[in-house]
Amino acid sequence: MSIEKFQNIESAAVPIPIENVDTDQIIPARFLKATTREGFGENLFRDWRYDKSGNPKADFPLNNPKFSGAILVGGKNFGSGSSREHAAWAIHDYGFKVVISNFFADIFKNNALNNGLLPVQVSDNFLVSIFKAIEADAGTLIKVDLEKQEIRLLATGESEFFQITPYKKECLLNGYDDIEYLLNIKEKIAQFEKSRT
Amino acid sequence: MAGKTLFDKIWDAHVVDKIKGGPSVLYIDKHLIHEVTSPQAFAGIDSRGISVFRPEQTVATPDHNVPTVDQHLPIKDELSRFQVNKLTENCEKHGVTLYGLNHPYQGIVHVIGPELGITQPGMTMVCGDSHTSTHGAFGSVAFGIGTSEVEMVLATQCILQPKPKKMRISVEGELSEGVTAKDVILYIIAKITASGGTGYFIEYAGSAIRDLSMEGRMTICNMSIESGARGGLIAPDQTTFDYVKGREFAPKGEEFNQAVEKWRKLKSDDDAVFDKELVFEAADIEPMITYGTNPGMGAKIKDHIPTVEEVDPATRESYKKSLAYMGFEPGSPIEGREVDYVFVGSCTNGRIEDLREVVKFVKGRRKADQVTAWIVPGSKQVEKQANEEGITAALEASGFKLRQPGCSACLAMNDDKIPEGKLAVATSNRNFEGRQGPGSRTMLASPLAAAAAALTGRVTDPRNIN
Numbered sequence A: 001m002s003i004e005k006f007q008n009i010e011s012a013a014v015p016i017p018i019e020n021v022d023t024d025q026i027i028p029a030r031f032l033k034a035t036t037r038e039g040f041g042e043n044l045f046r047d048w049r050y051d052k053s054g055n056p057k058a059d060f061p062l063n064n065p066k067f068s069g070a071i072l073v074g075g076k077n078f079g080s081g082s083s084r085e086h087a088a089w090a091i092h093d094y095g096f097k098v099v100i101s102n103f104f105a106d107i108f109k110n111n112a113l114n115n116g117l118l119p120v121q122v123s124d125n126f127l128v129s130i131f132k133a134i135e136a137d138a139g140t141l142i143k144v145d146l147e148k149q150e151i152r153l154l155a156t157g158e159s160e161f162f163q164i165t166p167y168k169k170e171c172l173l174n175g176y177d178d179i180e181y182l183l184n185i186k187e188k189i190a191q192f193e194k195s196r197t
Numbered sequence B: 001m002a003g004k005t006l007f008d009k010i011w012d013a014h015v016v017d018k019i020k021g022g023p024s025v026l027y028i029d030k031h032l033i034h035e036v037t038s039p040q041a042f043a044g045i046d047s048r049g050i051s052v053f054r055p056e057q058t059v060a061t062p063d064h065n066v067p068t069v070d071q072h073l074p075i076k077d078e079l080s081r082f083q084v085n086k087l088t089e090n091c092e093k094h095g096v097t098l099y100g101l102n103h104p105y106q107g108i109v110h111v112i113g114p115e116l117g118i119t120q121p122g123m124t125m126v127c128g129d130s131h132t133s134t135h136g137a138f139g140s141v142a143f144g145i146g147t148s149e150v151e152m153v154l155a156t157q158c159i160l161q162p163k164p165k166k167m168r169i170s171v172e173g174e175l176s177e178g179v180t181a182k183d184v185i186l187y188i189i190a191k192i193t194a195s196g197g198t199g200y201f202i203e204y205a206g207s208a209i210r211d212l213s214m215e216g217r218m219t220i221c222n223m224s225i226e227s228g229a230r231g232g233l234i235a236p237d238q239t240t241f242d243y244v245k246g247r248e249f250a251p252k253g254e255e256f257n258q259a260v261e262k263w264r265k266l267k268s269d270d271d272a273v274f275d276k277e278l279v280f281e282a283a284d285i286e287p288m289i290t291y292g293t294n295p296g297m298g299a300k301i302k303d304h305i306p307t308v309e310e311v312d313p314a315t316r317e318s319y320k321k322s323l324a325y326m327g328f329e330p331g332s333p334i335e336g337r338e339v340d341y342v343f344v345g346s347c348t349n350g351r352i353e354d355l356r357e358v359v360k361f362v363k364g365r366r367k368a369d370q371v372t373a374w375i376v377p378g379s380k381q382v383e384k385q386a387n388e389e390g391i392t393a394a395l396e397a398s399g400f401k402l403r404q405p406g407c408s409a410c411l412a413m414n415d416d417k418i419p420e421g422k423l424a425v426a427t428s429n430r431n432f433e434g435r436q437g438p439g440s441r442t443m444l445a446s447p448l449a450a451a452a453a454a455l456t457g458r459v460t461d462p463r464n465i466n
């Protein structure tokens, strides 16, 4: 089982300009009863997206027809809270390939990377530019180039380099997953166990 | 060369390999699993056609999604029943020890690990749950992981992890009367914010930390994640060894003595260098409570909610949104608000010591009529002990409802939900929007403050009750 290969994208983005977007908002606990990885996109941001009777809330960006695309942009400390990988699954299942923030919670970042969802951490200023660009034109295009580790606002040409470890970059570009890597060094792990006793 | 931190010592002793330009291969001593974050990992193992590499190093229990009434009956909710049964099937198939519903050892993963002596100093421990940081109280490197990583541990007993940075937080001096470990950690998070620990592993030190019981230390380490940190740990000492001694899976006899000799070396060297150091004075800490929708939004119970002008301009929009959700006015006093629910439980404060604190406080009194007060023991063993010590009877006489062990209203996956709009004082660890049920409003506090709220029906500084 490998992850989907990451392709560079040029896309419009959906803005959620809120800080501390936690995993309970991304996917509330009551939807964690499934035993497979599929279908969580339906309940992504459930309680922000729908009212009590299940009607879409018009003011929530995911319900606003103005916004679309494979990029989600959030405020500081995105993905804080629980370790539920369901949060990354929900975002990916909904159709996002990239999440942008100026600060990600650690476990969320790992979970995203393990599922072919690219977390792009930008500077505070660049995040402001992105939100501004979307505000000016909801369809504004953002280009994410993983090979160059570059994010670019096509309208203004503003761009920024983003960090990712060479190992994770390899994994995403080639669709490798960590488990395959570990399975290949099982002998070494067994030797390590012996060396400790 | 500078000395090593406690974290470095444990981490380095578990590195199997280091990937160039990437993470380390970290060996995991103990792996805890539960019903919610493991099914997809087992499915992954099955679809690869492999077996669990070291089944004896994994222990399973259902906790997140179990009912807390009538646990002897089949689970009513179909999806929950399916998920819990799936855990049983997976454990049977792969030879993993399971403490299922009604087993005397069942309980919240982070309560049963320590109480069974599974958690020991110097270990690496992981679980598909962020509050795995709890186990760091024993001087272990323990942290939460995602389901893909659960699969890695099942498949190879290892995960790939970048090494976090290290922070030391010292709390010096003596805590005053009525101030508990929960207040200490809520105070720290209020100071450093809900993202102040991101990227770090925190070592807690200082005389106020050393004076805490193991339960208190677990409460502190538990909530490390609420500051964004990957985990927290505390150097083991005599308090730790005394707690571990004699427990089911702890080493016995001469083996125990030898283990203690090793464990005594588990501390940061005097010349160890941390990436960040913070020092707080115990005397500055008072009973705390949260007023917003992230755990960093906490204050002294006798304080007021910050005005909009008092918060960082960059966060004002989020701040207003949060208070609007809570229905609180910026600048208003915290104390005196009417409370609808009180929840004592969770892996933060669902241990026997927490129940003892509550009972000391409420024994012989009656809870306020308008408050629904739930007490949910963290495990079967806590429940049993509470029955034996007469805690259950005393709490029931005071009008509290005792439920059966599980995560319960901490995350409200089962029926234990705080109704929409109702205000709860909870001893758990998260106050996110809807965390305790859609539209629920949560104020996090210590078991003492929760007990005080139950008695008066209002947010109350526990020191005001005599």
Ligand code: SF4
Pocket: B063, B064, B108, B109, B110, B129, B131, B346, B347, B348, B406, B407, B410, B411, B428, B429
């Ligand atoms: S009690 Fe709450 S925080 Fe602890 S493991 Fe259960 S759901 Fe998570």
